[in-house]
Amino acid sequence: MKVAELSAITSAFQEIKNRAELRWQTLYDSGKPVIMVGTATCGRAAGALEVLKAIRDELKRQNLDFPVIEVGCLGHCYAEPLVIISKPEYPPICYGRVNPVIAERLVKEFVIGDNPCLEFVLGALEENDLVPSFSDFPRAKYEKKVILKNCGQIDPKEIDHYIAKGGYSSLVKALHIPPEQIIEELKRSGLRGRGGAGFPTGRKWEVCCRAVGEPKYVICNGDEGDPGAFMDRVVLESDPHSIIEGMIIAGYTVGARYGYIYVRAEYPLAVEHVQIALRQARRLNLLGKNILGSDFSFDIRLFQGSGAFVCGEETALIASLEGKPGIPYYRPPYPAVKGLYGKPTLFNNVKTFAYVRHIINDGAECFASIGDERSKGTAVFALAGKVVNTGLAEVPMGTTLRQVIFDVGSGIPGGKHFKAVQIGGPSGGCLPESALDLPIDFDSLSDAGAMMGSGGMVVLDEDDCMVEIARYFLEFTQSESCGKCTFCRLGTKQMLEILNDITQGRGRIDDIDMLSQLAEDVIAGSLCGLGKTAPNPVLTTLRYFRDEYEAHIKEGRCPALMCRDLIAYYIIPEKCERSCDACVGTCTVEAITTNKKRIKVIDQEKCVKCGTCLDACPPQYNAVIKLSPPSEVPS
Amino acid sequence: MKTISLTIDGKRISANEGEKLLWVALGNGIYIPNLCGLQDNSQPPAACRLCFVEVEGKEKPVTACTETVTDGMVIDTRGGKALRLARTAFELLMSSQQVDCAHCAKNGSCELQQIAHHLNIKLKSNRFRRILRELPIDDSSSVFTYDPNKCVLCGRCVWVCRERLGIGAIGFAYRGFQRVVTTFAGEAFADSKCQECGECVRVCPCGALVFKNDKTEEEQT
Numbered sequence: 001m002k003v004a005e006l007s008a009i010t011s012a013f014q015e016i017k018n019r020a021e022l023r024w025q026t027l028y029d030s031g032k033p034v035i036m037v038g039t040a041t042c043g044r045a046a047g048a049l050e051v052l053k054a055i056r057d058e059l060k061r062q063n064l065d066f067p068v069i070e071v072g073c074l075g076h077c078y079a080e081p082l083v084i085i086s087k088p089e090y091p092p093i094c095y096g097r098v099n100p101v102i103a104e105r106l107v108k109e110f111v112i113g114d115n116p117c118l119e120f121v122l123g124a125l126e127e128n129d130l131v132p133s134f135s136d137f138p139r140a141k142y143e144k145k146v147i148l149k150n151c152g153q154i155d156p157k158e159i160d161h162y163i164a165k166g167g168y169s170s171l172v173k174a175l176h177i178p179p180e181q182i183i184e185e186l187k188r189s190g191l192r193g194r195g196g197a198g199f200p201t202g203r204k205w206e207v208c209c210r211a212v213g214e215p216k217y218v219i220c221n222g223d224e225g226d227p228g229a230f231m232d233r234v235v236l237e238s239d240p241h242s243i244i245e246g247m248i249i250a251g252y253t254v255g256a257r258y259g260y261i262y263v264r265a266e267y268p269l270a271v272e273h274v275q276i277a278l279r280q281a282r283r284l285n286l287l288g289k290n291i292l293g294s295d296f297s298f299d300i301r302l303f304q305g306s307g308a309f310v311c312g313e314e315t316a317l318i319a320s321l322e323g324k325p326g327i328p329y330y331r332p333p334y335p336a337v338k339g340l341y342g343k344p345t346l347f348n349n350v351k352t353f354a355y356v357r358h359i360i361n362d363g364a365e366c367f368a369s370i371g372d373e374r375s376k377g378t379a380v381f382a383l384a385g386k387v388v389n390t391g392l393a394e395v396p397m398g399t400t401l402r403q404v405i406f407d408v409g410s411g412i413p414g415g416k417h418f419k420a421v422q423i424g425g426p427s428g429g430c431l432p433e434s435a436l437d438l439p440i441d442f443d444s445l446s447d448a449g450a451m452m453g454s455g456g457m458v459v460l461d462e463d464d465c466m467v468e469i470a471r472y473f474l475e476f477t478q479s480e481s482c483g484k485c486t487f488c489r490l491g492t493k494q495m496l497e498i499l500n501d502i503t504q505g506r507g508r509i510d511d512i513d514m515l516s517q518l519a520e521d522v523i524a525g526s527l528c529g530l531g532k533t534a535p536n537p538v539l540t541t542l543r544y545f546r547d548e549y550e551a552h553i554k555e556g557r558c559p560a561l562m563c564r565d566l567i568a569y570y571i572i573p574e575k576c577e578r579s580c581d582a583c584v585g586t587c588t589v590e591a592i593t594t595n596k597k598r599i600k601v602i603d604q605e606k607c608v609k610c611g612t613c614l615d616a617c618p619p620q621y622n623a624v625i626k627l628s629p630p631s632e633v634p635s
Numbered sequence: 636m637k638t639i640s641l642t643i644d645g646k647r648i649s650a651n652e653g654e655k656l657l658w659v660a661l662g663n664g665i666y667i668p669n670l671c672g673l674q675d676n677s678q679p680p681a682a683c684r685l686c687f688v689e690v691e692g693k694e695k696p697v698t699a700c701t702e703t704v705t706d707g708m709v710i711d712t713r714g715g716k717a718l719r720l721a722r723t724a725f726e727l728l729m730s731s732q733q734v735d736c737a738h739c740a741k742n743g744s745c746e747l748q749q750i751a752h753h754l755n756i757k758l759k760s761n762r763f764r765r766i767l768r769e770l771p772i773d774d775s776s777s778v779f780t781y782d783p784n785k786c787v788l789c790g791r792c793v794w795v796c797r798e799r800l801g802i803g804a805i806g807f808a809y810r811g812f813q814r815v816v817t818t819f820a821g822e823a824f825a826d827s828k829c830q831e832c833g834e835c836v837r838v839c840p841c842g843a844l845v846f847k848n849d850k851t852e853e854e855q856t
Contacts, residue, residue: 308810325807330681330701483788483807483814486684490727493812494763521723524695524716525684 006176009292013172016284017163024164028086032066033111036084038152040073040237041269042230042391046080047099054100055083058107066111072238074152077391079122082152085110093131096122125153139393139408144370146378147354148394151238156273159280162241168286170357171245171252175294179209179253182360189364190376191356195221195312195349196424196453197529198375198442204346208254208336211344216256218247218300218346219339220353222263222270223317225309226425227476228384229456232350234392235380236263236270239354240277244300246353248287249360251298254346259300262317266307274302309426309480313528314339314347316482327482328528349454351380372398375441383409385458386416395440402436405459416461419560420544424453426473426480427533429540430466449540451533465562466545467552470538471499477534488531491522495538504565507553516542556629564609568630571613573599575623583613583624604633639706644713650704655679657686657699660712667712668721668750670728670789670840672700675799683789684724685750689714696720722754730763731812733784739842746840747787770815775825779836779846783815786843792816792835804829816843 027034037043037052056068074082079096083106086092093116095106102120109115116130124133134140154161162168174182187202208216220243224232235243247259263270278300281287289297303321310316311326318340320326339345355377359367368376375397381404384390388410395404401421405411412418420430429450431438438444442452460469478492495518498511519535519542526532542549551557558566571583571592578598591606592613600623602613614624627633637652643665650659658674660667670683679700686699691709696717699710711717729747736742736758751758770783790807793816797803804827808817818827836844 310810327807330679330698479811481811483809483811484680484682486682486724486727489788489812489814490731491723493766494727494730497764497766518723521720525687525720525724527681527684 005294009172009175009294012285012292013168016286017169020160020163023160027067031088033085033087035066035068035107035111036071036086036153037068038073038080038082038084039070040152040234041267042073042077042234043080043082044269046097048081050100051081051083051098051103054103055107058104059111062107062112064112069155070157071154072151072156073234073392075148075234075392075394076122076389078389082122084125084152087111090116091128091130091133092125094122094125094134095120138410139389142395142399142403142408143393144378144396145394146358146367146370147235147239147242147351148380148392150242151234151392154239156238156240157276159241159277159284162239166361167241167357168245170360171248171286172292174249174252174360175292175296177360179255182249182253183209185359185364186356187364189359189367190371191352191359191367192375192442193349194351194355194380194454196427196451198452201348201352204336204348205250205253207334208256208344208346211337213338213343215258216254216344216346217340218250218254218256218259218298218348219314219317219321219335220247220259220261220348220350221312221314221317222261222267222350223305223312224267224350224454225264225312225480226427226454226456227473228382228422228458229425229454230382231380231392231455233267233270234382235350235354236267237273240270240274241281242354242357243274243350244277244281244287246348246356247300248291248298249356250346250348250353252296254344256346257298259298260321260340261300261302262305262311262321263302264307264311265304271302271304278302308482309476310482310528310530313530315528318345318347325482327484328530330527351455370396372396372439372441374443379440379452379455381440381455381457383457383459385422386412386461386464387459388413397441398439400437400439401431404440404457405436409459412459412461416463418459419462419464420460420466420469422458422460422469422473422537423456424451424536425456426477427451427529427536428453428456429536430460430469430544431540432544434544449536449543451536463560463562465503465558465560466541466548467499467558468503468560468562470541471496471503473537474499474534477530481530481534485525485527485531487522487525488527488534491518491525492531492534494518495522495535499538502549502552503558503563505552505556505563507549509553511553512542512546512549556631558628561626561628563628566630567609567626567628568604568633569602569607569609569611569613570625570627570633571600571602571617572623572625573597575621576600577618577621577623580618580621582616582618586612586616588612604630639704641704641706641708641710643710652704652706654704655700656688656702656704656708656710659704660688660699660710665712666749666753667699668725668753669700670746670750670787671791673791673794673838676794680790680794683728683787685721687717687720687724688712689717718754722756725750725754726756726760726762728787729758729760731766731768732787733767733782734758739785740845741839741842745842766812768812773824775823776829776831777825777847778831778833779824779844781824781844782842783817785841786816787841788814788816789840790816791838791840792844795834795838800832800834802828802830802832805835 039048083095083098127133191201192198308326316326316328335345380394393408481488483489591603617624640649668685671680687696689711773781
């Protein structure tokens with residue numbers, strides 16, 4: 001771009017930035033307390049909207065016009081709903097597990113009064129002498145927030161908040177750099193695609209930049225569908241502008257004119273926030289024709305996916321964008337050369353785009369200094385399952401699984417024993433305790449049979465049956481298979497039938513061999529990534545937990561006491577309390593009777609193994625147990 | 636167009652640059668099992684996963700319908716890895732396929748019989764569990780009968796009806812194991828926009844679409 005044009009861009013943006021900074025400062029300089037409520041989907045599920053209403057109502061009753069801001073997700077989903085109160089002379093304090101009653105008290109006692117209600121504090125956002133801060137948490141030692149930095153700290157519906165925190169200055173910087181140099185910068189940063197496969201981003205941008213065809217497109221894949229994964233949702237909901245900024249830089253670099261953000265319709269809040277963000281960016285001329293007065297024009301549209309898991313696969317997603325059924329087609333040509341409407345299309349995950357502005361702003365070296373040898377930067381994980389601190393965690397690549405699960409996630413609840421961690425969703429694998437010291441990066445995980453995937457991490461404990469877990473994930477991929485190619489449509493179906501048989505006690509000893517043979521063929525023979533990775537949960541559980549498969553098949557025993565057909569409920573007579581009838585009343589099928597000694601007995605014929613008696617038996621007796629195989633029940 | 640030469644199963648063959656391997660091989664009398672491809676479809680669906688071959692210098696088998704021929708290419712259609720995938724794919728197809736050759740109009744001209752013979756496996760293979768779907772037969776057309784239980788979902792009929800003829804009376808519906816070739820909203824062929832030209836029947840590799848009697852077939856052709 002011409003020099004005169006560049007200075008015009010800079011001054012146009014400076015004006016926008018000054019206004020945004022002024023708004024942000026007035027918020028805090030007014031001397032009024034600022035109240036923030038985390039109302040991302042995770043917060044809402046825990047009741048954040050009720051908390052928000054309680055705070056607003058109380059302020060209204062007290063005739064106070066203190067600012068109440070809706071922010072995104074801080075990552076501490078286990079402690080939702082979260083409320084942050086910034087009051088002059090106090091550090092910004094975050095309160096966890098707030099309900100409307102606590103919210104009302106916080107307003108009365110801390111916002112109006114001077115009691116910071118320490119009993120509800122989760123942590124302060126800054127170090128101070130009054131309350132422990134998040135940086136004192138054990139997890140702080142491992143966390144490194146790059147793309148989650150803004151999440152939970154700004155209002156995602158306010159572009160000014162984003163700009164005041166340094167947003168869109170990378171775009172302005174990028175417009176001053178020739179595209180080839182941006183590609184070089186990305187290459188030097190070592191950024192690899194965060195959708196799961198880990199393809200070097202710089203190389204992809206280069207291919208698309210050099211590809212011939214007009215107009216070019218940029219697509220952001222926000223069709224996050226792995227069970228237990230919600231990283232992309234959080235970024236889309238809590239910091240949508242970071243993705244938009246990354247996409248505009250991408251558009252400038254590869255020479256694209258249009259962009260699409262593909263978000264699944266099951267993420268209504270993300271859809272809403274992205275739409276608002278696009279409107280606001282357009283209004284400030286950060287998006288649209290002649291961005292900031294330059295000769296570069298780029299606009300983005302949001303497209304809602306309608307619920308097919310396979311549409312997360314790039315060729316299926318493109319077909320779906322074109323209005324065709326979301327079914328993958330054969331590659332090459334890759335989308336970077338021939339994608340949407342047959343034109344060169346740059347295709348990246350939500351998180352990949354979110355990293356771009358940091359690399360442009362802080363330089364490739366800064367990004368490359370985080371992480372390990374082969375994988376640079378940070379990894380964002382959604383911690384779910386049997387772990388104390390469910391939520392989001394951003395850690396440098398190369399952090400070990402143990403550090404993420406036990407230090408960041410605070411380990412397994414209820415004193416249970418760790419058994420496995422399922423990484424990478426239905427395409428990933430289950431890694432056992434012996435793999436806990438593996439560094440998390442693209443290559444170590446795939447060497448171990450799992451994969452980075454998009455970043456879902458489901459922790460499993462001793463009560464989880466690994467055969468059942470494999471069956472669960474295969475049932476998912478099998479029902480989400482588009483059905484186009486033989487291996488995925490029928491191969492996964494056959495594998496699922498075998499796993500159904502094993503978990504229901506009909507397994508045969510040659511089933512294990514058949515499973516591994518089929519798994520190999522489905523991987524080698526499938527058309528797209530869904531089929532090529534669907535057998536991973538089966539292969540990894542076979543590799544690390546073969547003994548559990550054998551116990552099911554040879555002994556009809558489920559070691560984790562999970563598979564319903566292979567267990568029986570039994571009341572230990574010595575432990576059963578004569579005067580207690582708790583189990584009798586809860587049994588839905590009247591299978592529990594009281595014998596002459598007033599001891600309760602389960603009629604195995606009638607029992608449907610629902611487990612309510614086990615839950616009902618008071619903890620001081622603990623008389624109801626599960627036995628496997630069912631023949632273990634004393635007659 | 637530039638002519639190039641390649642070797643398939645030890646036989647020297649010349650071909651036009653840019654052609655797909657499957658059609659080069661078939662055109663030169665070398666059979667490679669295939670179901671979903673049609674030569675005039677420039678975008679191979681690559682769905683049936685039967686045409687796996689081994690190419691010298693490539694570690695993994697590739698599908699011949701998507702592989703562009705190059706000069707000096709050396710291909711083995713009988714390689715162990717390729718045959719293993721083709722056999723598994725075929726046995727998977729047959730595991731959910733109704734096999735009743737004795738009462739089937741396509742007996743003798745059925746491509747499934749040809750593939751089974753080529754791969755040296757039985758049509759009624761018992762390697763996998765038999766999972767049949769038991770869908771209703773559509774007998775409403777005056778020209779042909781459609782039995783979805785015998786369909787291998789190759790998609791030739793769908794492509795011909797939509798792309799070659801521009802009619803679009805049939806398409807794929809549902810996902811995964813439920814996937815089926817059907818008319819719009821699953822109505823009977825007689826009520827659909829099918830024009831009874833019978834082109835779909837002519838490209839059907841097996842007994843899913845058959846003319847109502849041989850006489851009709853002659854008249855149609």
